[in-house]
Amino acid sequence: MLDSTNEMSTRVLESNFKYLTVEDDWITIHVHPGYDYDIEVSRARTCKEICSWLGQIAEKTWGSKELLGELVMAFNIINKDLRGIE
Numbered sequence: 038m039l040d041s042t043n044e045m046s047t048r049v050l051e052s053n054f055k056y057l058t059v060e061d062d063w064i065t066i067h068v069h070p071g072y073d074y075d076i077e078v079s080r081a082r083t084c085k086e087i088c089s090w091l092g093q094i095a096e097k098t099w100g101s102k103e104l105l106g107e108l109v110m111a112f113n114i115i116n117k118d119l120r121g122i123e
Contacts, residue, residue, distance in 0.1 A: 054110075055107065056101075056103065056104040057104070057108065059114070059115065062078045063075050063076065064081075064108070064111055064115075066094070066104065069099070074097075076090055081112060082116070087112050087116075090112075091108065094108060
């Protein structure tokens with residue numbers, strides 16, 4: 038959802054993600070209990086930036102196919118919100 042300044046409003050995406058949480062301006066990947074990996078949404082706006090993040094996560098030992106799939110869905114939802122696409 039966009040506010041009057043075209044910024045994503047503070048909220049949690051209401052999706053059934055198993056591996057991550059999207060809140061405010063952050064995507065938090067829950068790697069294992071006690072360890073989270075944060076991605077600042079403002080650093081994942083363009084296709085190039087998103088692909089870079091996906092590549093970085095894919096190289097991690099914990100970067101599973103399922104996690105990457107959720108991350109792609111989260112980036113898609115966030116970027117639709119930012120562009121105002123229904």
